[in-house]
Structure formats: structure tokens, C-alpha cells
Amino acid sequence: MSRQHHLGELQLAIMRVLWSHGEATVAQVHKELGADRALTTIATMLTKMEKKGVVVHREEGRQFVYRASIREADVQRTMVASLTERLFEGDVSALVSHLITEQEIDVTELERLRELIERQRGLEG
Amino acid sequence: MSRQHHLGELQLAIMRVLWSHGEATVAQVHKELGADRALTTIATMLTKMEKKGVVVHREEGRQFVYRASIREADVQRTMVASLTERLFEGDVSALVSHLITEQEIDVTELERLRELIERQRGLEG
DNA sequence: CCGGTAATACGACCAAGGTAGTTGATGTCG
DNA sequence: CGACATCAACTACCTTGGTCGTATTACCGG
Numbered sequence: 001m002s003r004q005h006h007l008g009e010l011q012l013a014i015m016r017v018l019w020s021h022g023e024a025t026v027a028q029v030h031k032e033l034g035a036d037r038a039l040t041t042i043a044t045m046l047t048k049m050e051k052k053g054v055v056v057h058r059e060e061g062r063q064f065v066y067r068a069s070i071r072e073a074d075v076q077r078t079m080v081a082s083l084t085e086r087l088f089e090g091d092v093s094a095l096v097s098h099l100i101t102e103q104e105i106d107v108t109e110l111e112r113l114r115e116l117i118e119r120q121r122g123l124e125g
Numbered sequence: 126m127s128r129q130h131h132l133g134e135l136q137l138a139i140m141r142v143l144w145s146h147g148e149a150t151v152a153q154v155h156k157e158l159g160a161d162r163a164l165t166t167i168a169t170m171l172t173k174m175e176k177k178g179v180v181v182h183r184e185e186g187r188q189f190v191y192r193a194s195i196r197e198a199d200v201q202r203t204m205v206a207s208l209t210e211r212l213f214e215g216d217v218s219a220l221v222s223h224l225i226t227e228q229e230i231d232v233t234e235l236e237r238l239r240e241l242i243e244r245q246r247g248l249e250g
Numbered sequence: 251c252c253g254g255t256a257a258t259a260c261g262a263c264c265a266a267g268g269t270a271g272t273t274g275a276t277g278t279c280g
Numbered sequence: 281c282g283a284c285a286t287c288a289a290c291t292a293c294c295t296t297g298g299t300c301g302t303a304t305t306a307c308c309g310g
Contacts, residue, residue, distance in 0.1 A: 009211065027286090038270050040271075044290095048266085062288080063286090064288075080224065084228075086134065092229065096225070096230070098202075098205060100242060102201075102202055103205065103217045104217070107246055109217075124231070125232055132297095136297075164300095166299050186307090188256090188258090
């Protein structure tokens with residue numbers, strides 16, 4: 001269940017469509033992604049993803065309607081944790097520091113984050 | 126220069142050794158990584174990495190002494206940005222939120238981060 | 251000088267992500 | 281009914297990361 005779901009670029013893009021739409025056919029996913037790749041690319045990828053266990057499908061007429069079978073928050077958690085491990089030796093705070101100081105967050109956002117931290121500190125305190 | 130340096134697991138592990146040691150021979154890297162893989166695996170990887178432009182070497186007798194040719198902060202920046210793009214539609218704050226609420230940061234760290242945000246807010250005016 | 255050791259060079263493989271063409275079945279529309 | 285469009289299945293490639301085995305070369309100790 002909570003296996004390391006380490007998804008590639010296209011796979012993630014597809015997952016995002018499924019997460020936001022709930023369900024989608026190959027054609028819908030394709031369109032949503034800008035229709036720059038071939039339709040079969042999406043279809044092949046979805047097949048591989050189903051084999052891997054990250055999506056499932058039901059049939060509607062002769063079309064397949066796909067649905068994500070893992071939750072977005074779980075994927076975020078495992079992938080962020082993995083990156084944190086690889087780049088910051090597992091130090092989550094180091095990553096947050098990096099984000100705050102190196103990755104362009106405007107003042108309004110900073111204020112929002114400050115409040116978030118306050119709230120979280122309340123919860124943990 | 127600022128190409129998307131998208132490094133794999135082993136590559137990152139090797140880079141970390143080089144960043145922290147400044148320079149290292151194949152044998153040193155191998156040892157530092159626990160010597161669980163074959164020595165040639167490290168050697169091959171370093172060759173590939175040099176071709177890719179992320180490390181360079183000089184010769185010392187018969188040995189190659191490798192050195193990183195890209196900075197750690199740059200790799201962090203591009204890889205974090207890439208993940209942010211893929212998982213949070215480029216919304217850095219969303220990632221920070223995720224880290225604060227979902228990834229186990231203790232109260233002391235939260236306080237440290239709060240101060241960091243204050244300071245950054247000062248810098249950005 | 252000779253045999254073993256230590257290093258790189260080179261080539262082989264495998265898996266996974268990504269991309270797409272072709273085929274064959276099945277519907278639909280005129 | 282028949283031509284055309286749609287859709288999944290299958291096959292095929294290519295690239296990159298990762299993992300090694302073997303060959304070749306150079307050095308070092310006896």
C-alpha cells in the first residue's frame with residue numbers, strides 16, 4: 001500500500017489530472033495535458049501505471065475510465081521525503097530553510113507561512 | 126551551466142561525497158558509500174557523470190581524483206524547483222505548508238523556522 | 251625480470267520512463 | 281450496408297540510471 005511510489009514526470013502529470021478530475025478517459029487526460037504527445041503515449045503509460053498499481057480503470061462502453069488508486073497526499077509525502085533524504089540528509093528543516101531563503105517567496109506568502117507555523121506550534125506545543 | 130541537473134540516487138550519493146571531501150578517488154568514494162556495490166560500479170558511474178558534466182577529474186599517478194563541477198546549492202535549487210513544479214504546480218508555499226504540517230518538525234525547529242521567516246521578511250521588506 | 255596487484259577502459263545487461271506506430275475490433279453515420 | 285472513426289492491445293525503440301565482468305595497462309615487490 002504505502003510502497004515507495006516514485007513517479008516520473010509524465011506519470012505525475014497524469015496523476016494530477018486524475019486527482020483533480022476524479023476520473024478520466026485516455027482522451028480526456030490527453031487533452032488536459034495539452035495534446036502534444038501522441039494519444040497512444042498516454043494510453044501506454046496508463047497501462048503501465050495500472051500494472052504498477054497506481055491507477056485502476058473501469059470500462060464504459062469500449063472506453064476505459066481511469067481513476068487514481070493512491071492519494072495525492074501520500075505521493076507528496078513519499079516523494080518529498082525521498083528528496084529530503086537525498087538532498088538534505090533527511091533534515092526537513094534544512095529543506096524549509098532552503099525554500100524560504102533560496103526560492104523566491106514573496107512577503108505575503110511569508111506572512112501566511114509565519115501564521116501557519118504559529119498554528120502548528122500551537123498544535124504541537 | 127544551469128542545465129537541469131537531474132541526478133539519480135547513486136549519483137547524488139557520489140556528489141555528496143565529493144562535496145564534503147572536496148576531492149576523492151574512486152576507491153575513496155566507494156569506501157565512503159559503504160563498499161556494498163562493486164568498485165567498477167562507482168568508476169563507471171563517475172565516467173558517465175563526467176561525460177554529463179557534473180564532475181571532472183585530474184590524474185594523480187595512475188589514479189583519477191574526482192571533483193564536483195557543480196555546486197550543491199545549485200543542484201538543490203534545480204531539483205527542489207523541479208519537484209515543486211511536479212508535485213505542487215510550482216507553488217513553493219504549498220510545499221512549505223506540506224512540510225510544516227505533514228512532515229514531523231518538532232517545536233524547537235518550528236521556532237527556528239519562525240525566526241528564519243521573520244528575518245527573510247525583513248530582507249524582502 | 252616476472253608475477254601479482256591495482257586502476258581504468260570497455261562492453262554487456264537490465265529496468266523503468268517515455269514515445270509512438272500498427273493492428274484489430276467495434277461502433278457510428280450517411 | 282459499408283466506409284470511416286475510435287479505442288485498446290501489442291510491439292518496438294530510445295535513453296538513463298544502475299550494476300558488473302573482463303581486458304588491458306602500469307607499477308611494485310621480490
